[in-house]
Amino acid sequence: MxxxxxxxxxxxxxxxxxxxxxxxxxxxxxxxxxxxxxxxxxxxxxxxxxxxxxxxxxxxxxxxxxxxxxxxxxxxxxxxxxxxxxxxxxxxxLLKPRFSTKTLLLWGAPVLLVLTGGLSLIAFARRRTGKPTGSKLTTDEQARLSELLDK
CATH class of the missing domain: 1.10.8.640 (Cytochrome C biogenesis protein)
Structure with a gap:
């Protein structure tokens, strides 16, 4: 049923x-x-x-x-x-607007958003690659490292 x-x-x-x-x-x-x-x-x-x-x-x-x-x-x-x-x-x-100067932003916005997002990701990745990830060695650690490298 x-x-x-x-x-x-x-x-x-x-x-x-x-x-x-x-x-x-x-x-x-x-x-x-x-x-x-x-x-x-x-x-x-x-x-x-x-x-x-x-x-x-x-x-x-x-x-x-x-x-x-x-x-x-x-x-x-x-x-x-x-x-x-x-x-x-x-x-x-119109369900699908015509391409004209009035609708340029409507048709161009997705392309601009993708390009802006891609460029932002590239810039973010480049800034992150040059930065150290840890903290600086203390004087005791630096001395110990020098001692180990001299051996």
């Missing part, structure tokens, strides 16, 4: 993203629908924020899906559709 319940729950969770696009939104032309699904996967749901509009059930996501399909059926290219939506909602609507 428990296995059946877990299996049913797993199947429902796997199929959950499929429920986001309603049948009345699907375009009749399979090629246009495939383009719409590809574009929808690149756009962020402004309500959910970590989901694409293709996976979200929010009303705003539905409106954006319909807008994408409308622009595609009007003959816009994929780039024109994305540019139109970005012009209305800003760069944040």
């Amino acid at each position: 428990m296995r059946r319940l877990l299996l049913t729950l797993a199947l429902l969770l796997v199929a959950a993203p499929a429920f986001a696009v309603n049948p009345d939104e699907v375009l009749a032309d399979p090629a246009l629908e495939a383009r719409a699904r590809t574009l929808s996967a690149e756009l962020r749901c402004m309500v959910c924020q970590n989901q694409s509009i293709d996976d979200s059930n929010a009303d705003l996501a539905k409106d954006l899906r319909l807008l994408v399909r409308e622009r595609i059926t009007d003959g816009d290219s994929d780039e024109a559709v994305l540019n139109y939506i970005v012009s209305r909602y800003g760069e944040f609507v």
